[in-house]
Structure formats: structure tokens, C-alpha cells
Amino acid sequence: MKEVPTIPEKDYTEKKLEDFPDVFAxxxxxxxxNGEQRVKPExxxxxxxxxxxxxxxxxxxxxxxxxxxxxxxxxxxxIFGLENETAPEATYPxxxxxxxxxxxxxxxxxxxxxxxxNKKLLDQAVREGMDQSSVVLEPLPPFYPVITLVxxxxxxxxxxxxxxxxxxxxxxxxxxFVPDYKINLFEISFLDxxxxxxxxxxxxxxxxxFVQTRRKKEGLEPIFSLTLKHLTHVKEFIDxxxxxxxxxxxxxxxxxxxxxxDKTMMTYIYDDAYEKALKKAKVELRExxxxxVTQEVTEExxxxxxxxxxxxxxxxxxxxxxxxxxKAVKDIPFRKKLYSLYGIE
Numbered sequence: 001m002k003e004v005p006t007i008p009e010k011d012y013t014e015k016k017l018e019d020f021p022d023v024f025a026x027x028x029x030x031x032x033x034n035g036e037q038r039v040k041p042e043x044x045x046x047x048x049x050x051x052x053x054x055x056x057x058x059x060x061x062x063x064x065x066x067x068x069x070x071x072x073x074x075x076x077x078x079i080f081g082l083e084n085e086t087a088p089e090a091t092y093p094x095x096x097x098x099x100x101x102x103x104x105x106x107x108x109x110x111x112x113x114x115x116x117x118n119k120k121l122l123d124q125a126v127r128e129g130m131d132q133s134s135v136v137l138e139p140l141p142p143f144y145p146v147i148t149l150v151x152x153x154x155x156x157x158x159x160x161x162x163x164x165x166x167x168x169x170x171x172x173x174x175x176x177f178v179p180d181y182k183i184n185l186f187e188i189s190f191l192d193x194x195x196x197x198x199x200x201x202x203x204x205x206x207x208x209x210f211v212q213t214r215r216k217k218e219g220l221e222p223i224f225s226l227t228l229k230h231l232t233h234v235k236e237f238i239d240x241x242x243x244x245x246x247x248x249x250x251x252x253x254x255x256x257x258x259x260x261x262d263k264t265m266m267t268y269i270y271d272d273a274y275e276k277a278l279k280k281a282k283v284e285l286r287e288x289x290x291x292x293v294t295q296e297v298t299e300e301x302x303x304x305x306x307x308x309x310x311x312x313x314x315x316x317x318x319x320x321x322x323x324x325x326x327k328a329v330k331d332i333p334f335r336k337k338l339y340s341l342y343g344i345e
Contacts, residue, residue, distance in 0.1 A: 017202060017236040018082050019046070019066045026201035028080050031149055031186055035198035039080075044068040047079065064099055064148075075141065079103050081148040086244055088152075088160030091167060096148050097181045103146040114138050150185040153244050155214045158187055189214040202237050209241065309335070311344050 017023055021041035028039045047067045066082040081099060089095070118137045125135045152158050161167060164181035189210040196207045205226055212222035231237060241250040309328075312335070316325040328335040339345070 015065050015084075017206075017233055017240040018084075020201075020233055020236070021068075023201040023203050023233070024066065024068055024080070024082065026199055026203055027082065027149065027151070030195065030198045031184075032147070039070060043071050044080075045071050045076075067103075076144055078144050079146045081146070083148060083150045084244065085150060085152045085154070086246075087154055088158050090160050092150065092185075093161055093164045093181055093183050094167060096150065096183045097164060100146045100148055104143075107141075107143055111140050114140055148184060150183050152185055152187050153189065153210055154187070155189050155210070155217055157190065158185060202231055202233050205231060205237060206240065308339060308344055312338055312342065315342050315344070 018027065021044045024044055025039045025041045029035060029037055033039070045068060047069045064081050065084050068080055069076045070078040070080060081103075083096070083099075085092070121135050121137060122132050125132050162183050162185055165175075165178065168178065170178055188207055191207055191211055193211075196204060196211060199207055208224065208226055212224055216222045238250045242248050312328065313325060316328070316338075324334075324338065328338055
């Protein structure tokens with residue numbers, strides 16, 4: 001698919017779809033329980049995604065993409081975290097272990113708070129001459145696992161590290177004493193059809209898009225089976241997909257969803273929405289770069305510069321060479337090289 005030059009909508013909008021309990025539970029059930037409906041949406045409690053830590057006396061923060069407590073009988077039995085990645089990151093295992101470590105540290109803090117409250121009750125009983133065995137103490141919760149799922153949306157295989165030990169220089173003789181830490185990474189674009197079919201929520205649309213787009217780039221025929229009939233979280237789906245693909249090609253979907261069309265997602269993304277977004281992006285980019293380049297030329301050469309660059313802009317837009325066009329705005333020698341390359345005089 002050609003690049004559509006737009007500003008990515010990341011951060012908050014990228015996390016909203018996955019944060020819905022039905023979508024979050026669906027992702028966990030497919031990847032951790034092979035599609036078995038073990039985690040129910042109503043059992044998930046949204047948890048704090050931000051944690052703080054000190055480095056050389058300075059307080060800093062880190063934030064997960066999405067995190068939920070798995071509750072049963074009002075007791076947390078596990079914490080699930082989701083992280084989105086679009087490109088391999090070399091030190092990702094270190095990043096994940098810091099997230100998980102913060103949640104384990106928080107479990108210790110909560111238990112310590114309970115111990116302090118219980119101690120106050122016992123001390124008060126002693127002061128009042130009561131039998132300490134009659135005091136009803138708050139039970140200590142058991143420690144529970146913290147599991148992070150890394151969802152990788154790249155169209156090339158993850159070539160970064162998955163293990164903590166890959167980043168450690170371990171002195172001779174110490175390797176067996178250094179525990180390893182492996183990330184749970186899932187390559188969305190390379191899921192098989194059987195796995196994609198196990199998703200019950202809107203995430204199936206996400207998975208199918210990346211799998212089939214990867215097939216298209218590899219020269220294989222994409223097979224879009226899903227229609228838009230059952231897409232539930234329309235706006236959040238659009239926000240997520242625009243953010244991850246660094247485009248706005250999904251902005252044209254709402255009309256099709258509203259109509260509950262029987263057409264597949266392929267029709268709207270590749271035919272309707274993509275072409276509309278590409279046309280709009282070309283107009284916006286043309287206006288932007290023309291305004292920028294005319295500020296760089298002198299008044300005497302302004303008319304000539306506008307004409308030359310307008311012709312170069314048309315050529316590069318036609319070829320889809322948006323990166324070259326952006327570079328030509330600031331880099332005058334490069335711009336002149338392009339004039340010569342495309343015979344613009």
C-alpha cells in the first residue's frame with residue numbers, strides 16, 4: 001500500500017479500542033488460552049497504567065499502553081498488560097521487566113499497608129486490655145502473576161531481542177545464577193487464519209487487516225472475509241488503525257458501518273477510503289510544501305521558483321515519493337538534483 005502522508009494519532013487514541021473489556025478479554029483469551037473464554041469482560045478491572053521510580057534521586061514515570069486486573073470473587077488473581085509496537089525495539093525485554101517489576105513492587109506495598117493497619121488494631125487492643133486473638137485482622141492477599149502481552153504490528157518479522165540475557169554482559173561463571181526474562185510477543189501480521197478466526201471482538205478486524213495487508217505486500221492475494229456488519233466500537237477502531245498505520249485511510253469507514261454493509265473491509269479500505277484519503281492528502285501536502293518553498297526563494301525568483309517547484313510537486317505526488325518531496329522543501333541542492341532528474345527546467 002502506498003504511503004499516505006498524514007500526522008499519526010497515537011498515544012491515547014491508540015489505546016482506546018484495546019481498553020474496552022470485551023476487546024481486552026478477547027485478546028487475552030486467544031493468545032493465552034487458545035481462544036477458550038476463560039477471562040470474562042466483567043471480571044476485568046481497569047488498573048493504573050502509570051508507575052513512578054527514582055533514578056539518582058530524581059522521580060520519573062513510566063506508562064503502559066493498557067493494563068487490567070483479573071478479578072474473581074473481588075480478589076485479583078492476575079494482572080494483564082498490553083503493549084503495542086510497530087517496529088522492533090532492541091531493548092524491549094528491559095522495558096517490559098520494568099513494567100512488570102513495578103506491578104510486583106506495588107503488590108508488596110499493598111501487603112505492607114495491610115500489615116501496618118493490622119498492627120494498629122493489635123496495638124489498640126493491647127492499650128484497651130483486649131485479647132489480641134479476638135481482633136479481626138485484614139487478610140493478606142496472595143501474590144499473583146503479572147503478564148505482559150506485546151502486540152507487534154510490523155509487516156516484517158520481529159528481529160529484535162525477546163530475552164533479557166541478550167542485553168547482559170555476564171562475567172564468566174555467573175550465567176547460571178542470572179535469571180532470564182522473556183517477553184510474550186505476538187506478531188499480528190503473521191497470525192495464521194485459524195488464530196484470527198478465534199477472535200470474537202473488534203480485534204479480529206484489526207488482525208485480519210494486518211495479515212491480509214502483509215499478504216498483499218508479499219505478492220499474495222489478500223482474502224478479506226469480514227464485513228462491517230458487526231463492528232462494535234467504530235470510532236475507537238478507526239482511531240487505533242489510523243494510529244498504527246500512521247495514516248488516515250480508515251476515516252472513510254463510518255458511512256459503511258452505519259449502513260451495516262455486506263461489503264468486506266477490503267472495499268472500503270483499498271477502494272473507497274484509501275483513494276479519498278490519498279486525494280485529500282495530496283492537496284494538503286501540495287499547499288503545505290508550496291507555502292514552505294516560496295518562503296525560501298527571493299522575490300526576484302519567486303515566480304520562477306513557484307512554477308518549477310509546482311511541476312516537481314506534481315511529479316513526486318504522481319510517483320508517491322512523499323519523502324523526497326518533504327526533503328526537497330528544505331534541501332535546495334537536493335531539489336535542484338530532482339529538477340535535473342525529472343527534466344524540469
